[in-house]
Amino acid sequence: xxxxxxxxxxxxxxxxxxxxxxxxxxxxxxxxxxxxxxxxxxxxxxxxxxxxxxxxxxxxxxxxxxxxxxxxxxxxxxxxxxxxxxxxxxxxxxxxxxxxxxxxxxxxxxxxxxxxxxxxxxxxxxxxxxxxxxxxxxxxxxxxxxxxxxxxxxxxxxxxxxxxxxxxxxxxxxxxxxxxxxxxxxxxxxxxxxxxxxxxxxxxxxxxxxxxxxxxxxxxxxxxxxxxxxxxxxxxxxxxxxxxxxxxxxxxxxxxxxxxxxxxxxxxxxxxxxxxxxxxxxxxxxxxxxxxxxxxxxxxxxxxxxxxxxxxxxxxxxxxxxxxxxxxxxxxxxxxxxxxxxxxx
Amino acid sequence: xxxxxxxxxxxxxxxxxxxxxxxxxxxxxxxxxxxxxxxxxxxxxxxxxxxxxxxxxxxxxxxxxxxxxxxxxxxxxxxxxxxxxxxxxxxxxxxxxxxxxxxxxxxxxxxxxxxxxxxxxxxxxxxxxxxxxxxxxxxxxxxxxxxxxxxxxxxxxxxxxxxxxxxxxxxxxxxxxxxxxxxxxxxxxxxxxxxxxxxxxxxxxxxxxxxxxxxxxxxxxxxxxxxxxxxxxxxxxxxxxxxxxxxxxxxxxxxxxxxxxxxxxxxxxxxxxxxxxxxxxxxxxxxxxxxxxxxxxxxxxxxxxxxxxxxxxxxxxxxxxxxxxxxxxxxxxxxxxxxxxxxxxxxxxxxxxxxxxxxxxxxxxxxxxxxxxxxxxxxxxxxxxxxxxxxxxxxxxxxxxxxxxxxxxxxxxxxxxxxxxxxxxxxxxxxxxxxxxxxxxxxxxxxxxxxxxxxxxxxxxxxxxxxxxxxxxxxxxxxxxxxxxxxxxxxxxxxxxxxxxxxxxxxxxxxxxxxxxxxxxxxxxxxxxxxxxxxxxxxxxxxxxxxxxxxxxxxxxxxxxxxxxxxxxxxxxxxxxxxxxxxxxxxxxxxxxxxxxxxx
Numbered sequence: 001x002x003x004x005x006x007x008x009x010x011x012x013x014x015x016x017x018x019x020x021x022x023x024x025x026x027x028x029x030x031x032x033x034x035x036x037x038x039x040x041x042x043x044x045x046x047x048x049x050x051x052x053x054x055x056x057x058x059x060x061x062x063x064x065x066x067x068x069x070x071x072x073x074x075x076x077x078x079x080x081x082x083x084x085x086x087x088x089x090x091x092x093x094x095x096x097x098x099x100x101x102x103x104x105x106x107x108x109x110x111x112x113x114x115x116x117x118x119x120x121x122x123x124x125x126x127x128x129x130x131x132x133x134x135x136x137x138x139x140x141x142x143x144x145x146x147x148x149x150x151x152x153x154x155x156x157x158x159x160x161x162x163x164x165x166x167x168x169x170x171x172x173x174x175x176x177x178x179x180x181x182x183x184x185x186x187x188x189x190x191x192x193x194x195x196x197x198x199x200x201x202x203x204x205x206x207x208x209x210x211x212x213x214x215x216x217x218x219x220x221x222x223x224x225x226x227x228x229x230x231x232x233x234x235x236x237x238x239x240x241x242x243x244x245x246x247x248x249x250x251x252x253x254x255x256x257x258x259x260x261x262x263x264x265x266x267x268x269x270x271x272x273x274x275x276x277x278x279x280x281x282x283x284x285x286x287x288x289x290x291x292x293x294x295x296x297x298x299x300x301x302x303x304x305x306x307x308x309x310x311x312x313x314x315x316x317x318x319x320x321x322x323x324x325x326x327x328x329x330x331x332x333x334x335x336x337x338x339x340x341x342x343x344x345x
Numbered sequence: 346x347x348x349x350x351x352x353x354x355x356x357x358x359x360x361x362x363x364x365x366x367x368x369x370x371x372x373x374x375x376x377x378x379x380x381x382x383x384x385x386x387x388x389x390x391x392x393x394x395x396x397x398x399x400x401x402x403x404x405x406x407x408x409x410x411x412x413x414x415x416x417x418x419x420x421x422x423x424x425x426x427x428x429x430x431x432x433x434x435x436x437x438x439x440x441x442x443x444x445x446x447x448x449x450x451x452x453x454x455x456x457x458x459x460x461x462x463x464x465x466x467x468x469x470x471x472x473x474x475x476x477x478x479x480x481x482x483x484x485x486x487x488x489x490x491x492x493x494x495x496x497x498x499x500x501x502x503x504x505x506x507x508x509x510x511x512x513x514x515x516x517x518x519x520x521x522x523x524x525x526x527x528x529x530x531x532x533x534x535x536x537x538x539x540x541x542x543x544x545x546x547x548x549x550x551x552x553x554x555x556x557x558x559x560x561x562x563x564x565x566x567x568x569x570x571x572x573x574x575x576x577x578x579x580x581x582x583x584x585x586x587x588x589x590x591x592x593x594x595x596x597x598x599x600x601x602x603x604x605x606x607x608x609x610x611x612x613x614x615x616x617x618x619x620x621x622x623x624x625x626x627x628x629x630x631x632x633x634x635x636x637x638x639x640x641x642x643x644x645x646x647x648x649x650x651x652x653x654x655x656x657x658x659x660x661x662x663x664x665x666x667x668x669x670x671x672x673x674x675x676x677x678x679x680x681x682x683x684x685x686x687x688x689x690x691x692x693x694x695x696x697x698x699x700x701x702x703x704x705x706x707x708x709x710x711x712x713x714x715x716x717x718x719x720x721x722x723x724x725x726x727x728x729x730x731x732x733x734x735x736x737x738x739x740x741x742x743x744x745x746x747x748x749x750x751x752x753x754x755x756x757x758x759x760x761x762x763x764x765x766x767x768x769x770x771x772x773x774x775x776x777x778x779x780x781x782x783x784x785x786x787x788x789x790x791x792x793x794x795x796x797x798x799x800x801x802x803x804x805x806x807x808x809x810x811x812x813x814x815x816x817x818x819x820x821x822x823x824x825x826x827x828x829x830x831x832x833x834x835x836x837x838x839x840x841x842x843x844x845x846x847x848x849x850x851x852x853x854x855x856x857x858x859x860x861x862x863x864x865x866x867x868x869x870x871x872x873x874x875x876x877x878x879x880x881x882x883x884x885x886x887x888x889x890x891x892x893x894x895x896x897x898x899x900x901x902x903x904x905x906x907x908x909x910x911x912x913x914x915x916x917x918x919x920x921x922x923x924x925x926x927x928x929x930x931x932x933x934x935x936x937x938x939x940x941x942x943x944x945x
Contacts, residue, residue, distance in 0.1 A: 037460060143651045150397055153463055154599060155650050157399070157592055162643025168635045275588075279467065286464060316479040323468035330453040330465060 007191045009308045015197045015266070016280075017304020018204040021297040022259045023281025025211065026252045028288065028296055032228035033248045034241075035149045036141060039156045041256045041281065042274025043163040044129055048257025049264035050167075050271070052125040053176035058114030062170045064105045064128055070135040071101055077139070097131075104128055118181065126257055133253025134246040141249075142242055160275065167271035175273075180265040200262045207255065208297075224248060276319070280307070286326050289333070348671035352520075359513050363506045372505050373621065375577060378512040381613035382570040384598045385519055385606065386563025391595070392603035393527065394559045395539030399591040400450070400466030401567045403473040404443050406586025408571025410477060411439035413489040413581050418482065432495045436572045443568035447561045455556040470588045477583040488582025495576045508577045515573065519566055520606055522809050526562070528676065529808030529817060530801045533791060535559050537784055544782035547744065548860065549770035549799035558805055589639075593620075596646050602656025611658050616642075675788070675838055681822040682815055685800045687861045688773070690893040691757070693723035697864050697895040698774075703742050703752035703762075705735075705919075712738040714919045715752070720864065725886060725896045727906045730916035731939055736899045737779060737868070739916065743897070744776045744866050745769040757863070771799060775862035777853035779869050779899075785842025789833060789852055792841045794824035796859030827855040832881055847874040851882070858889075865889065867898040871905045883909050907931065915939065 023041055030038040047063060054061040075094060082089035104127055113121070140159050144151060184195040215221040226234040227244040235241055256278075260269065263277075283303050288296025303322060310321040363371045383401050391397050412435025415421070415428060428434030446469075454465040478486050494503040495511065502508050526532045534555045537545040542552045575581050584590075593616070601612020623638035631637055653660065662670070691697065698720045705713040712735045720726045728736050741747035743754055745766040754762045761769050775796065783792050797820050803813035828834055831851050836844065841852060850870055857865055871879050879902070886896060886909060900906050906913065907927045915923040915930060917939040923930055930936055 037464070140647050147650070147654075149460070150391075150395070151650050151654055153397065153460070154595070155647050158596070158643045158646035158650070160643070161589075161592060161639045162647070165635075165637050165640035165643065169631065169637065169640070173635065276471075279471070282464060283468070286461070290460060317475070319475045320472040323472045326465065326468055327453060330457065330461060333461070334453055334456045 004190055005312065009312055010305060011191070011193065011197055012311075013305030013308030014301060015200050015304070016263070016307060017301035018200050019259050019263050019277070020280045020284050020303050021300035022204060022207060022255055022262075023278055024284035024288065024296040024300040025207075025293060026255045026259075027278070027281050027285045028290065028293055029211075029224075030248050030252050031285070031290055033224050034141070034152075034245045036152045036156055037282075038249075038252055039153075039275075039278065040136070040160040040163050041252060042276070042278030043160060043167060044132065044253045044256030044274075045260030045263075045277055046167060046269050046271060046274035047132070047163075047171075047260070048125055048129045049178065049260035049269045050171045050176055051128055051257075052121060052261050052264060053178045054171070055108075055113045055116075055121045055125060056178055057176075058112075060108040060113065061128070064101075064108045066166065066170065067101050067104065067128065067131055067135070070132070070139060071097055074135060074138050100131065104131075118179070122261055125261060126254060129257035130250055130254045133249035133251070136253075137245050137249040141245060145241055145245070164272050164275070167274075171271045173271065175268040175270040176264075177268045178261070178264040194266075196262075196265050203258070203262055207258075220247065280304075280322060283322065283326050287329050348674070351669075351671055356517055360510075363509050368505060371509055373618065375505060375509055375512055377610075377614045377617045378509070378516050379570050379574050379577070380594065380597060380617055381610045382512075382516050382519055382573075383567045383594050384601070384609040384613045385516070385523060386566035387594060387598040388603055388606055388609040389523060389527075389535070389559045390563040391598060392605070392609075393536055393539065394556060396455070396556065396560070397463040397595065398466040398560075398563070399463055399588060399595060400470035400473075401563070401594045402586045402588070402591035403466075403470040404446070404564045404567035405571035405574065405590075406473060406477055406583070407443045407446060408436075408439035408568030409575040409581050409586065410483055410489070410571075411435055411442055411568075412572045413492050413575045414483060416493050417489050417491060432493065432572075432576055435575075436569070439568045439572050440565055443564045444561055447564035448557070451557050451560040455560060456553055466591070467588060470591045474583055474587045477586060484582070486583065488580065490580040492575050492579045492581070494579065502576075505577075508573070512573050512577070515569060516610075519569075520610075523562075523606055525811050526805065526808045529813055530794075530798065530803060530820065531555070531558065531805050531808050533787075533795050534798060536787060536791075537795060539784075541782060541784050543746075543766075544778065545795065545798075547746075547766045547770055547776055548795050548856070549767045550795070551767055593642075596642055599646060599649065599656060602658035604655055605658055608656050608658030611661070612656065615657070675790075676817065676821065678821055678825060679818055681819045683819060685797065685819055685823050685861070687800070688863075690863050691722045693721075693893050695722045696720075697722050697757060698743065698897070699755040700739075700743060701753045701755065703739070703749045703754060705738055705742055705747065706750045712919050713742065713749070716742075716916070716919075716921055718914050718921070718924075720895045720897055722863065722895050723890055723893045724912060725890055725898065725910040726912045726914065727910040728897065728899045728914050728916065729901070729903075729906060730922075734916040734939075735919040736916055738919075740779075740866065740868055740897075740899050744774065770860065773861075773863040774866065775857035775860040775864070776866035777850065777857055777868055777870060779872075781846070781849045781853055783841045783849055783852060785840065787841060788838045789828065789841050789844065790821060790824055790837045792852060793828055793856045793859055794820050796827075796856035797823050799860060824855070824859055827858045828852075830858070831855045831885060832878075845873075847878055850874065851878070854882075854885075863895060865894055865896045867896065867900075869899055869901065871900055871902045879905055 051061045051063050081087050180196050181199050182195045186193045223239045224244055280303050284300030285296045287299030307322050310318045415435040416430045450469050454462040494501050534550040597612040597616040600616055602608025627637035700718045703716045730736050742749045749762050753760050801816050801820050803816050807813040913927055913930045915936050922935045923933045
């Protein structure tokens with residue numbers, strides 16, 4: 001291996017590492033606020049990417065009908081709950097939801113999709129995928145808000161399994177790649193830097209900045225942080241854990257889809273590619289001890305770089321190498337833990 | 346009806362089925378049996394032990410690939426030559442490799458809290474899948490074919506019907522072994538893993554070891570299933586050992602009911618049949634091939650978790666008329682053959698426990714400052730003080746739950762701070778908890794007998810083959826004796842969760858006594874007790890004192906304390922402010938000031 005190859009591999013590694021880091025952040029965010037390990041995160045990425053691909057191909061994506069179906073169930077459940085437990089039925093919020101979904105469906109079927117500017121295409125794809133987050137939370141996780149974390153994990157896996165099937169139904173078995181944001185390549189000494197790489201890194205840092213602002217400076221962000229630190233305490237202060245869950249899931253769906261859109265130009269994604277991608281985010285999150293955001297981000301970048309280099313040296317064993325990365329961490333954690341922990345349920 | 350008859354009836358029914366059913370159904374039953382064997386392991390692991398694994402399919406793969414490699418490869422490496430490529434050697438190799446990998450994965454994750462094991466098993470499952478697909482000598486993606494059938498004394502099991510008997514025989518043996526282990530000393534330690542680890546450790550149970558035991562057992566079940574699968578199919582490739590299948594196994598367990606053995610079999614049955622049916626039906630609906638059944642299964646599991654997290658089997662059992670239900674769930678007690686081993690208590694007046702300058706700091710907060718106290722055999726010492734005085738912290742330092750920042754805790758002449766609580770338990774210290782820690786779904790008797798864990802010796806092997814019955818009976822009798830002694834003799838087979846809070850506290854005392862301790866640490870034993878119960882408790886403690894036991898209690902109820910104890914230590918703001926006889930303490934000015942805020 002010479003320096004040129006190392007530079008190329010390093011660039012690849014940092015690119016995918018930044019993506020994994022975004023996903024690791026999502027995973028930690030959702031985990032700390034709701035105790036849910038969001039296994040279906042990868043599906044948001046794939047759905048985002050494939051939706052964008054079909055928009056660019058000029059065909060309306062059937063994924064919007066998933067929004068409609070989810071909305072119908074949501075409506076039925078809320079009506080039923082209102083009827084049975086006399087809980088207030090929020091008519092206004094349902095009307096807003098209906099209008100929003102109507103707009104998205106309309107946009108998908110009536111706009112000249114293929115000829116829209118790239119930015120609008122991306123925004124449309126994000127607008128379609130983001131609401132899936134709160135919808136999934138409402139339908140699958142909200143009834144389990146008080147459940148044991150083991151149950152939440154199982155439901156998370158079940159939702160992942162169902163979404164992969166739905167992905168096949170909606171997008172079909174063919175893979176897709178989207179157009180790059182720009183074709184430009186910058187020469188920098190020996191190193192040719194793809195503009196897509198720069199976009200990804202820029203997106204990564206701006207996302208960090210946005211998150212930092214959201215959690216540090218806004219009331220909603222602080223509410224989520226409070227929920228993460230102490231759920232019951234936050235609830236007593238009037239922060240509904242359900243509300244926190246929906247917001248978090250919306251953010252996760254948005255960031256997940258965004259991550260998918262960022263890598264779609266450089267990798268071909270299939271309906272079932274999401275799992276492996278999000279698992280690499282999980283490796284990063286585990287390295288961060290399921291608690292520390294900066295360590296998780298650093299760990300994810302390391303995952304990306306190691307993956308790129310092992311692709312070069314031992315491509316057959318790439319996945320094995322990546323997933324065994326958690327071993328030293330687990331070993332360290334295992335050796336330093338002395339206390340018997342009761343699983344908090 | 347006795348559970349034995351139900352079991353034999355079911356086994357007989359299964360034995361007849363290949364004679365009646367068409368070949369296709371028998372094949373399906375074979376798959377059900379293979380799956381059920383893996384799911385049985387998951388019942389132990391997830392339902393009983395509270396741990397989740399998505400990696401069982403990979404372990405099945407180890408079993409299958411080991412035997413396939415051994416029986417098909419023409420040029421075996423030197424060290425495997427002696428096996429002669431026999432399927433039985435394949436079984437052995439598979440089990441050995443599985444146990445090794447279970448130790449590796451378990452050793453890495455089982456000490457950590459809840460989420461690391463499932464995530465670790467996912468990573469493990471995926472890695473192993475890629476491993477199977479890339480290794481050339483394992484056939485890569487196309488797998489290994491022409492695996493010979495198993496023969497027993499040159500009788501080849503070369504048809505589905507013949508394999509049926511082997512598969513279900515092994516499954517039934519596995520069920521019996523599982524039942525045996527659950528119903529034993531080791532089994533109780535395993536059952537305590539779900540929600541009672543701190544308690545179990547303080548009763549001397551090595552919870553890590555218990556976790557490892559269930560993890561290894563469930564892995565071996567998976568491995569044997571893989572062995573059977575390989576010889577049943579005569580062809581394997583990596584697909585059925587991927588993560589998807591690992592998830593499916595867990596779904597089977599959940600569907601039937603992960604808490605019960607029969608639920609597992611039932612779950613494996615309906616899942617396998619439903620999958621077959623959906624794989625036929627879904628393409629007809631959607632018009633093209635694809636794994637659409639995952640949508641149905643995914644949604645089904647979500648719904649199940651929301652509406653009936655304990656699965657379908659318990660619902661089914663409710664429908665069965667009582668006449669046909671097993672009614673012999675509790676081990677019958679017979680006369681004990683011998684008293685449990687019990688060391689002599691130290692003679693009265695011996696110094697049992699001494700705290701020397703114990704200080705505990707939480708950051709800047711000094712919760713205990715230079716605390717000194719002594720307890721002698723045959724003495725009851727009370728540690729009292731207003732709320733927030735640091736009594737519970739002190740209690741934790743003494744019982745090994747926490748480690749003092751500085752100072753020493755000496756128990757029977759040996760420094761115990763820094764020791765694990767199960768090591769301290771071995772030395773003869775037993776305790777109760779301020780917030781009761783019981784296992785609500787187990788009976789009162791089973792809860793209490795955990796206290797006698799260290800007084801039994803029989804391990805996993807003895808329990809598997811029921812060689813522990815005599816000792817088990819003795820242990821149960823000891824627990825019964827202690828329960829009668831504390832006045833819970835009428836509740837032996839009540840679910841512990843159904844007792845009133847006061848009774849649960851008494852249960853904890855009985856459990857602590859089962860360990861035959863030389864020092865009893867009681868954390869607010871009288872809280873939640875009615876007057877009569879308090880009197881009974883006081884009487885019991887006096888009796889224990891007369892037998893030479895040393896007791897330390899933290900208590901708020903002054904009437905209870907002052908009439909009972911020999912010695913009082915009063916704490917405020919983490920420091921000892923007074924010490925002495927109850928009468929003197931009641932007149933002590935510093936104490937009055939602490940409690941009443943100013944000299945009265």
